[in-house]
Amino acid sequence: xxxxxxxxxxxxxxxxxxxxxxxxxxxxxxxxxxxxxxxxxxxxxxxxxxxxxxxxxxxxxxxxxxxxxxxxxxxxxxxxxxxxxxxxxxxxxxxxxxxxxxxxxxxxxxxxxxxxxxxxxxxxxxxxxxxxxxxxxxxxxxxxxxxxxxxxxxxxxxxxxxxxxxxxxxxxxxxxxxxxxxxxxxxxxxxxxxxxxxxxxxxxxxxxxxxxxxxxxxxxxxxxxxxxxxxxxxxxxxxxxxxxxxxxxxxxxxxxxxxxxxxxxxxxxxxxxxxxxxxxxxxxxxxxxxxxxxxxxxxxxxxxxxxxxxxxxxxxxxxxxxxxxxxxxxxxxxxxxxxxxxxxxxxxxxxxxxxxxxxxxxxxxxxxxxxxxxxxxxxxxxxxxxxxxxxxxxxxxxxxxxxxxxxxxxxxxxxxxxxxxxxxxxxxxxxxxxxxxxxxxxxxxxxxxxxxxxxxxxxxxxxxxxxxxxxxxxxxxxxxxxxxxxxxxxxxxxxxxxxxxxxxxxxxxxxxxxxxxxxxxxxxxxxxxxxxxxxxxxxxxxxxxxxxxxxxxxxxxxxxxxxxxxxxxxxxxxxxxxxxxxxxxxxxxxxxxxxxxxxxxxxxxxxxxxxxxxxxxxxxxxxxxxxxxxxxxxx
Amino acid sequence: xxxxxxxxxxxxxxxxxxxxxxxxxxxxxxxxxxxxxxxxxxxxxxxxxxxxxxxxxxxxxxxxxxxxxxxxxxxxxxxxxxxxxxxxxxxxxxxxxxxxxxxxxxxxxxxxxxxxxxxxxxxxxxxxxxxxxxxxxxxxxxxxxxxxxxxxxxxxxxxxxxxxxxxxxxxxxxxxxxxxxxxxxxxxxxxxxxxxxxxxxxxxxxxxxxxxxxxxxxxxxxxxxxxxxxxxxxxxxxxxxxxxxxxxxxxxxxxxxxxxxxxxxxxxxxxxxxxxxxxxxxxxxxxxxxxxxxxxxxxxxxxxxxxxxxxxxxxxxxxxxxxxxxxxxxxxxxxxxxxxxxxxx
Numbered sequence: 001x002x003x004x005x006x007x008x009x010x011x012x013x014x015x016x017x018x019x020x021x022x023x024x025x026x027x028x029x030x031x032x033x034x035x036x037x038x039x040x041x042x043x044x045x046x047x048x049x050x051x052x053x054x055x056x057x058x059x060x061x062x063x064x065x066x067x068x069x070x071x072x073x074x075x076x077x078x079x080x081x082x083x084x085x086x087x088x089x090x091x092x093x094x095x096x097x098x099x100x101x102x103x104x105x106x107x108x109x110x111x112x113x114x115x116x117x118x119x120x121x122x123x124x125x126x127x128x129x130x131x132x133x134x135x136x137x138x139x140x141x142x143x144x145x146x147x148x149x150x151x152x153x154x155x156x157x158x159x160x161x162x163x164x165x166x167x168x169x170x171x172x173x174x175x176x177x178x179x180x181x182x183x184x185x186x187x188x189x190x191x192x193x194x195x196x197x198x199x200x201x202x203x204x205x206x207x208x209x210x211x212x213x214x215x216x217x218x219x220x221x222x223x224x225x226x227x228x229x230x231x232x233x234x235x236x237x238x239x240x241x242x243x244x245x246x247x248x249x250x251x252x253x254x255x256x257x258x259x260x261x262x263x264x265x266x267x268x269x270x271x272x273x274x275x276x277x278x279x280x281x282x283x284x285x286x287x288x289x290x291x292x293x294x295x296x297x298x299x300x301x302x303x304x305x306x307x308x309x310x311x312x313x314x315x316x317x318x319x320x321x322x323x324x325x326x327x328x329x330x331x332x333x334x335x336x337x338x339x340x341x342x343x344x345x346x347x348x349x350x351x352x353x354x355x356x357x358x359x360x361x362x363x364x365x366x367x368x369x370x371x372x373x374x375x376x377x378x379x380x381x382x383x384x385x386x387x388x389x390x391x392x393x394x395x396x397x398x399x400x401x402x403x404x405x406x407x408x409x410x411x412x413x414x415x416x417x418x419x420x421x422x423x424x425x426x427x428x429x430x431x432x433x434x435x436x437x438x439x440x441x442x443x444x445x446x447x448x449x450x451x452x453x454x455x456x457x458x459x460x461x462x463x464x465x466x467x468x469x470x471x472x473x474x475x476x477x478x479x480x481x482x483x484x485x486x487x488x489x490x491x492x493x494x495x496x497x498x499x500x501x502x503x504x505x506x507x508x509x510x511x512x513x514x515x516x517x518x519x520x521x522x523x524x525x526x527x528x529x530x531x532x533x534x535x536x537x538x539x540x541x542x543x544x545x546x547x548x549x550x551x552x553x554x555x556x557x558x559x560x561x562x563x564x565x566x567x568x569x570x571x572x573x574x575x576x577x578x579x580x581x582x583x584x585x586x587x588x589x590x591x592x593x594x595x596x597x598x599x600x601x602x603x604x605x606x607x608x609x610x611x612x613x614x615x616x617x618x619x620x621x622x623x624x625x626x627x628x629x630x631x632x633x634x635x
Numbered sequence: 636x637x638x639x640x641x642x643x644x645x646x647x648x649x650x651x652x653x654x655x656x657x658x659x660x661x662x663x664x665x666x667x668x669x670x671x672x673x674x675x676x677x678x679x680x681x682x683x684x685x686x687x688x689x690x691x692x693x694x695x696x697x698x699x700x701x702x703x704x705x706x707x708x709x710x711x712x713x714x715x716x717x718x719x720x721x722x723x724x725x726x727x728x729x730x731x732x733x734x735x736x737x738x739x740x741x742x743x744x745x746x747x748x749x750x751x752x753x754x755x756x757x758x759x760x761x762x763x764x765x766x767x768x769x770x771x772x773x774x775x776x777x778x779x780x781x782x783x784x785x786x787x788x789x790x791x792x793x794x795x796x797x798x799x800x801x802x803x804x805x806x807x808x809x810x811x812x813x814x815x816x817x818x819x820x821x822x823x824x825x826x827x828x829x830x831x832x833x834x835x836x837x838x839x840x841x842x843x844x845x846x847x848x849x850x851x852x853x854x855x856x857x858x859x860x861x862x863x864x865x866x867x868x869x870x871x872x873x874x875x876x877x878x879x880x881x882x883x884x885x886x887x888x889x890x891x892x893x894x895x896x897x898x899x900x901x902x903x904x905x906x907x908x909x910x911x912x913x914x915x916x917x918x919x920x921x922x923x924x925x926x927x928x929x930x931x932x933x934x935x936x937x938x939x940x941x942x943x944x945x946x947x948x949x950x951x952x953x954x955x956x957x958x959x960x961x962x963x964x965x966x967x968x969x970x971x972x973x974x975x976x977x978x979x980x
Contacts, residue, residue, distance in 0.1 A: 032763025081763040108765040131923070139792070249765065271768030272755060273785070274739065430735050431789035438766070440687075440783040447921035455915030459908050466638075466904070499852065502916060502924055506931070509912030510863060513905040517870075520901045546873055549818065550866035556810035557862025561855060564803035566796065568679075568851040576859065614637040 001537045002600040004593055012593045015484065015585070022487035025114035025125040031065070032084035033111040034091060037073035037246045039102050042317050042379060042386050044414060045072055053091060060090035066116055072246065077111045084108060101384065107249025109269070126490050127252060128268070129497030129571065132445045134438035135268040136276050140428040144261045147233035147426035148178045148226060154336040155180055155201055155219070157357020161399065162200050168193050171214060180204060180219035183211075190215040203228075230260065233426045238263060239417060244279050254495075258566075263428065273435050286332030286419065289324045290366075291374035291390055297323035314378060316387040324376045324387070329366050334359030338419035340412040343404045349412040350404035353419065360399025367397040379418060388418050448501030455505050456482070459512055467519045469598070469609035474515035477591035481511050484582040489575065499572035507579030513550065514587035517543040519610060526613045532605040540592055547588060555580050639900040647895050648888035651948040658945050662833050665840020672843045677850035680797050682790035684726040684737045688745060689781045693719040702748040703741060717922040721783070728790050738785040739769070746771035749779040800854050807858055808832065811865050819872050820960060822953040823946075827868040830946035831861050834937045841933050842926075852927040860934030863909070867902060867942035874898050875947070876960045887955060891947045906939050 036053065038045050047069040053076065054067050062083055064076040076091075078084045088106055096102040112125045130137050152175050159180060160173045170193065171183040182197070184190040190208055194217055198206050204219035221229070238255055245253045245267065254266040270276050292311045299305040300313065301321050307313045311323050337354040355363060366375075376390040391403045403415070459478070463471035485504060489496065522539030530538060558580060561573035599605055647654075678685050688694075699722055700713040708726045716723040724745075726737060746753050751773035760766050773779050808828055815824035835857055842849050874894035878885065885893065913935065917928035 030762060081759075081761075084763050085759075108759055108763055110762055110764045141789075141791075269764055269766070271766055274769060275755070275767065277735070430787075432792050433735050433738075433785070433787040435738075435782070435785045437689075437768075437781065437783040438760070439689075439781075444921065444923060447919055447924070450919040451912075451916040451924065454919055455912035458911045458915065462908065462911070498923055499855065502852075502920070502927060505912050505916055506859060506909075509909035512908045513866070516901055516905045516908065520904070524897075546870055549869045549873065552814060553811055553865040553869060554859075554862040556814060557807045557858050560803045560806040560810065561858055563806065564799040565851075565855070566799065569803075569855045572852075572855045572859075612637045614640050 001533055002596045004596050004600070008589070009593060009597075012590060015590075016480070019480070019483040019487040021118070021121060022123045022490045023483055025112060025118050025123050026486060026490060028113040028115075028125070030110040031077050031079070031113040032081050033075055033077045033109045033251075034084060034087045035073050035075050035105075035107050035109045035249055035251060036091060036095065037105045037107075037249060038243075039096075039105045039247060040381065040386065042388060042418060043103050045069070045074065049074055052094075056090055056094040057087055060086065062087050062090065072242070075109070075111060075251075077113075105247055105249045109249070109251040111251070122491075124490065124493060126486075127493065127495040128441075128445070129495045129500070130266055130268060130434070130436050130441070131498045132441050132448075132496065133268050134271065134436050134441040135266065136270050136273050136436075137267075137432070137434040138265040138276075138280065138430050139258070139432035140263045140265065140280075141431045142234055142237055142261045142263060143427045143429070144230050144233065145178070148221065148229055149175070150336070150426070151229050152178050152180055152221075154354070154356050155204065157360065157399065158201060159197060159219075160357060161360065162196060163193060166192075166196055168196065176218075178221060182217040182219075184215040184217065185213075187215055190217055193217060234261065234263065236420050237426065237428060239420070241265060241280060247279055248276065262431075269438075271435065271437065273433070277430070285380045286335060286388075287328045287378045287380065287385070288330040289326075289328055289376050289378060290370060291376050292323040292325050293373065312385075314376070314385050314387050316390060322376060322387050322390055324378070329375070330355065330359050330362060334362075335419065338416045340409070340416040341402075343402065348404050349407045349409045350402045351407075351412050351416045351419065352400065352402045355399050357399060363397045363399065363401065367393050367395070371395060377419065389415055444498045448498050448505075452482075452501060452505045452508070456508060459509070463512065463515070467611050470519050470522070470595070470611070473591045473594045473598075474512065474519065474587075476594060477515060477586045478508060478512055480590045481579070481583050481586035482508060484586060485575070485579050488578055488582060494574060495571070497568075497571040499568045500575040503572045503575035503579065507576055507583065510554065511579065511583035511587055514543070514547045514583060515591060517546055518587075518591070522608070523610055523613050526608070526610070527615055532608045533599070536595060536599060536608065540588070540595075544588060547584070551580050551584055638903070641896055641899065644889070644892040644896040645899075646888075646892055647944060648891050648948065648951060651888075651944075651951060654944040655948055655952075658833060658941065661837055661840075665837045665843070668840050668843040669836070672846065674839065674843055674849040675846045676797075677848050678725065678786065678788050678793070679851050680793045680849075682728045682788050682793040684728075684734065684741075684788075685784070685786045686724045686726075686738055686741055686782065687716055687784040688722050688724065688742070689783045690720045690722065691777070691779050694722045696722065698748060699724065699745060702744050706741065706744060708737070734787055734789060738787060742769070742771070742782050742785075745780065749773060751779050796851065800851075803854075803858060804835075804861075807861050811862070815865075815869070815872075818869075819876070820955070822950055822955050822959065823868075823872050826946045826949035826953060827865055827872070827942070829949055830868060830941040831864045831938070833945060834864055834934055834941050835861060837937050838930055838933045842930070847926055847929065850926065852924070853930045856927045856930035856934065860931060860938060864934065864938030864942050867906075867938060868946040870898055870901070871895060871943065871947060872950075875950075875955075879957045879960050883957075887951060887957075891951060895943055895947060902939060902943065906935055910935050 050067050050069050053074055057064055057076065064078055064087065067074060067076040076087060078087060088108055092106045095104040095106065114125060156173055156175050159182060163170050168189060171185055173182050182193060184193065194206050194208060197217070197219065201219065203222060203225035205222050206217055206219050209216050209218065234257055238257065241255050241263065245255065245265070248267060248270055250267045250270055252268055254264065256264045258264045265280065267276055292308060294308060296305060296308040297311060300307045300323055307323060311325050313321050313323055316322055334355045335353065336356055339352045341350055341352050342348065343350045370393055372392065374390050374392050377388045378385045379388050389403060460475040463474045465471065467474060518539055521543045522535050525535035525538045555577060558573055558577040561569050562577060565573050599608060696713055696715065700711070703711045703713060703724055708729055710727055712725040714723055715721060724741060726741070728734060743753050749771065751771040753769055754772050755767060756770040757767045769782065770778055771780050812824045812828050815827055838857055842853065871894050874897060875890055878890040878893050882890065910932065913928050913931045916924050917932065920928060
């Protein structure tokens with residue numbers, strides 16, 4: 001009766017194996033590494049740089065464990081700090097010939113020392129949270145109202161242009177909060193305008209009212225459109241932050257949306273809050289200028305003469321020089337949107353740009369006079385400008401125009417991103433800031449592990465002493481639970497924090513409950529006179545429902561913490577909930593498996609090693625009715 | 636080895652009134668302290684700034700307090716944290732200065748007080764990681780103090796946390812009540828929730844009385860304890876149901892006594908094991924986990940008491956009857972397919 005079919009043992013064996021493999025990477029510690037990331041928004045790293053770095057390292061006589069492209073940086077791991085330092089120097093020299101204008105950020109970092117075969121199984125170590133490894137954490141509030149206002153501003157201009165183009169006479173287009181208000185003198189014109197605006201500016205809900213002598217048309221954001229604007233704003237901010245944070249050379253920056261209007265930025269290993277804030281808060285600016293194509297300018301490009309007066313020399317993304325006029329046509333402030341897409345006529349990839357009303361007027365004037373000439377779009381970062389693109393003006397432009405020709409879809413997407421990357425879609429405020437020093441982090445790890453270790457040891461000692469062999473099985477099941485929990489956390493690439501470690505400790509302390517329930521029940525069955533095999537079987541079966549009940553109530557609390565918690569609470573809740581689930585498996589199935597393996601084959605089992613089973617003297621083995629006070633009862 | 640050699644059922648319910656009076660008095664005291672003293676909320680809830688500074692030598696708290704007071708932030712708390720070299724400075728939210736500038740400003744002043752200067756230090760850690768940080772340097776290369784942690788929380792975030800905490804508590808209470816009502820009967824669900832909420836209030840009462848800092852960690856501990864203590868009630872209720880089914884002659888108090896007595900051993904051992912783990916956190920977990928472990932300890936101890944003595948007694952006052960639990964009577968032996976056949980220990 002106490003035998004498992006082979007497939008149950010197979011499941012247990014597999015779980016053990018998977019648990020071991022995925023727990024393993026956490027035990028290797030960290031090795032020195034060099035990380036190369038892009039130093040400029042206009043430079044996008046791809047896997048193509050890996051052979052180049054490998055070559056640089058080979059020629060410097062250095063042998064990295066591996067060089068790999070991951071996310072948006074290249075990482076190379078080394079055996080010693082000495083090699084790491086040399087590698088950094090070699091790579092810096094090769095990639096950044098001009099130290100004053102570095103295109104790449106080369107930083108020293110730490111990477112997991114686990115072997116590559118584990119990584120190829122996606123067995124990666126858990127991330128360590130900031131409280132365990134030190135770093136800075138920012139929670140930023142995106143000013144969504146401003147994002148909407150900016151959009152309504154743009155619509156105000158659009159509405160004016162639309163009405164003028166159709167010769168509809170209005171008595172003023174204004175922005176009132178986040179609403180667009182258009183006034184008219186008579187009803188007929190209003191109706192005409194309403195039809196036009198509903199069709200052209202579908203993001204707004206247009207409603208007509210009367211205000212004294214005036215007829216008023218009010219455009220209010222449709223909820224879906226407002227949400228789209230906000231989503232776009234937060235996405236753009238996150239992209240911009242990613243680009244900027246690269247510069248810090250952090251190994252695993254976390255930039256995530258939290259809730260509808262917040263962004264979390266976590267920079268492990270970064271200690272310099274001031275610099276981090278500086279980088280996060282920096283604004284890049286975008287400028288539109290005309291390209292100087294005069295004979296002197298061409299001469300200057302060839303290197304044959306000075307840059308003409310009133311012009312400047314910049315490089316484009318391929319590194320070839322372009323001479324542009326100093327005069328700025330438009331700045332990035334006027335650019336309201338840039339999206340990749342396709343040309344309406346020849347279906348080539350294109351970037352669609354939208355500028356505000358004022359910008360549209362300037363663009364119209366400038367483009368009319370300069371058909372056939374080139375216009376450059378420059379991105380200024382850290383005081384240095386670079387030409388993103390310099391298309392030829394094909395005709396008169398309005399406030400919506402496109403850049404197309406000789407672009408791949410990916411390039412179009414990149415360009416659009418760059419044009420947007422210049423600025424944040426909406427301002428952000430830091431509403432929560434946390435820095436944790438590296439020594440404090442190391443201290444926290446040591447303390448967290450010590451609590452789990454000592455707690456586990458005491459429980460194991462007690463269980464083994466009190467329940468003997470069954471205690472050993474319970475302890476093994478508890479260890480298996482720990483293994484599975486760590487493996488699952490590594491598998492989902494959770495971030496381990498101090499609350500997470502506390503949750504591991506507490507979950508283990510609670511998980512032993514299942515085994516205590518089982519062991520007590522088995523003892524009770526024995527006390528009641530059941531045979532050894534029957535007692536084991538009944539003990540496990542009868543305890544199961546209670547175990548399920550108690551785990552469900554604990555899980556309800558865990559889920560509530562997960563749903564409503566943030567920070568400490570969330571880190572705790574994730575581990576707690578997972579731990580409850582793994583403990584069900586380990587305490588019931590794994591320990592049963594061990595018991596079955598040990599006792600299951602023995603046909604004439606006389607006794608089980610579960611500690612002393614005390615029977616009240618004189619009491620019948622199976623007393624049927626415990627009387628209240630004065631007759632012996634079964635305990 | 637067998638700790639619990641109980642020959643007969645202990646007549647707990649005979650003393651039910653005493654237990655309930657004891658509970659009520661503790662509860663009333665807890666509420667009294669909560670009302671009069673209030674909780675000492677951490678800055679996670681109130682908003683504000685916290686700095687933890689590690690001095691090279693034992694810190695002079697008076698001097699630190701004096702230096703910070705000069706900045707005029709209003710009510711400032713300066714206290715040791717963990718060791719005598721670690722100092723924690725807590726500042727409230729002030730309107731006239733940008734909140735994220737407070738921590739650097741205070742650090743700068745404290746550094747000056749140690750006749751040092753704040754510079755940006757860049758170096759590579761022994762493990763091989765680039766570090767750049769604001770360090771307070773005095774003289775050649777000595778660092779009289781180090782900034783080990785800062786935390787800045789805006790007031791809006793704090794309000795949200797408080798309301799989220801309340802929501803979480805509500806969710807847990809409701810979830811558990813529904814589950815128990817479904818699994819047992821409404822009287823049990825009411826009894827279990829009253830018993831366990833009484834634990835929560837008592838934990839909070841302790842925090843109010845001693846003015847321990849109530850942080851998010853403590854909140855997590857309180858909710859975890861709530862889920863955990865309910866287990867205890869579930870186990871006992873399971874036993875009560877089983878006893879009702881098995882022993883038809885016993886009165887309700889006798890059934891409850893029997894259930895409590897027969898689960899005694901498991902209750903003490905399980906809670907003992909959990910408590911050992913919590914004590915390990917209390918002793919080895921450092922200051923961050925200190926109040927977390929304290930809250931758990933109080934919760935576990937009162938959890939045993941309340942779920943054993945209070946929950947069952949309330950269920951008794953509410954008038955639990957055999958018929959409430961065993962609805963499909965008729966056959967004498969309990970039907971193994973009975974969906975209400977509950978867990979037994």
